[in-house]
Amino acid sequence: MTFQIVELNRLLQEANSDERKTEIKGEIESIKDLVESAIRKHQREVDYDSKEMTIEMVVDKYRKGLKTDDNELFVPDYQRDFVWSLRNQSRLIESLIIGLPIPHIFIADVESGDPELDGRVEIVDGSQRVRTLYAFLNNDLTLEHLQLIPQLNGFKFSDLAASRQRRFNRISVRIIELSNCTEATRRDLFERINTGSNELKHMEIRKGSKHGNSPFYSNVISVCADNAVFKKVVPLSETKLKRGEDLEFTLRFFAYLNNYQSFDHSVKEFLDIYLDKESEKSADEVAGMIDIFVRTMNFAENNFPFGFRKSKGAKTTPRVRFEALAVGIALAMQEDPNLKADNISDWLFSDEFKDLTTGDASNSRPKVVARIEYVRDRLLGV
Known part of the structure; x- marks a missing residue:
């Protein structure tokens, strides 16, 4: 270009x-x-104020009211779960102890008209750091994997000398507080800050972007990811669930179902474009999408011995295998609403199906088409 x-x-x-x-x-x-x-045209009128707070003050604002969800400093719903590893948490604490600076924490004064929210501040970026500080001061974090000061490994906050505890509590944390800032702007800021992050997965960025508040995301993707049968036939580890892998699976189901023949080579771009185009959905469209998803999951539960897993002992579900089976089932159902499962074992464990759902299948359009249509055609007896 x-x-x-x-x-x-x-x-x-x-x-x-x-x-x-x-x-x-x-x-x-x-x-x-x-x-x-x-x-x-696109310039934002956002006021901000730079300030410093002690660790003790930050944690106090986060901790008070945490259990009743009315804490002054809170994590909004578009933020990811607390997923930092113990290594990352420990390194943050070590960095603070030895005096290294950490990135600014972005917060925003919420002006929503809702008396339960007004005056509270949401964490736009920095929730992992704030929750790590809370865990440490609350003695829920035991330091490990430290190499610079390995003597700290095994320590909790309460194990530090009283003088070191006081000094740690007084460490200043740099804060940028936004005001006159709409939710759309806060989501946009979150997305822009985290787009280049290795720690943040694509679905987490989508959740925090404008798409995370769209009717399609809220009423279809999130609802389907919470479906009980889906959870049963698509087992995912706790770590993957925290990363939004269940949301990733449901998004992939609809994107490939409605547009698999247009897939190019980048899964991320393919999903982002689809999510952007499908953001607005009517009530009837939402109902129809949920219906085909639920019927697909029920079919898998009733006819596939291990759901979408490869075997009985498998602990998780490969994305490519899920895409092939789930979308293939849905396409077959669209042609035959009374679809019956005949001779599934003849092809489900075949070398041909294995070849189509292993390797770099997800990055090749011919293989995407081939694996999905293979399942569809086998189910229809073609």
């Missing part, structure tokens, strides 16, 4: 007459005006 400004700058360098240079410079100025207009 050649950007217009790049091409015009190139032409300006090659222009051999003053008249041509004047013409090109005029076009460049027109583009600059359009860019400035676009910037002003």
Whole structure:
């Protein structure tokens, strides 16, 4: 893709007459005006204040009212679960003890008109750090995997000398507090801060973006991920559930069901584009989507001996296998609402199906189409 400004700058360098240079410079100025207009259109009126709070104060604002969900400093629903490993938590504590700076924590003053929320502040970015500090001061965190000060391994907060505890509590944490900030802006900020993060998975970013509040996400993706039969036939580890893998599976089901023939090579882009296009859904559309999902899961429960797992002893479900089976079932049901399962064992454990659902199948459009249609056709007896 050649950007217009790049091409015009190139032409300006090659222009051999003053008249041509004047013409090109005029076009460049027109583009600059359009860019400035676009910037002003999207510029956010967000006020912010930089401040410092002691660790003791941050934890106190988070802890008081935590159990009744009316704590002053709270984690909003678009944030991820507490998923930091013990290693990451321990390294944060060690960094603070030795005086290393940590990234700013972004919070936002909530002005919603709801008396239960007004005056409270939500954590826009930094929830893992805040929850780590809370766990440590609450003696729920035992330090481990530390290499710089290995003598700290095995320590809880209460094991530190009283003087060190006081000093730790007085450590300052840098805070950016946003005000006059809409929920859409807060979600956008969360997404932009975390887009490049290795720790944050794609579904967690989607959850925190504008899509996390869309009718399709709230009324279809989240509802289907909470379906009891789905949880039974698609077992996922606790870690994967915290990372939003159940939401990832349900999104993939609908994206491939409705658009698998258009898949290119990037699963992330494919899902993001689909989620963007499908954000708005009517009540009838929502009901129809949930119906096909539930019928698909029920079919799998009744006819596949291990659900979507490979074997009885498998602890989790491969994405590619789930996509092939779930979407293939749904497509077959769309052609035959009274679909019956005949001779499933003949192909479910075959080398052909194994080849279609292993390796780099998820990044190849021909294989995506082949594996889904293989299941559909086997179920329809084609």
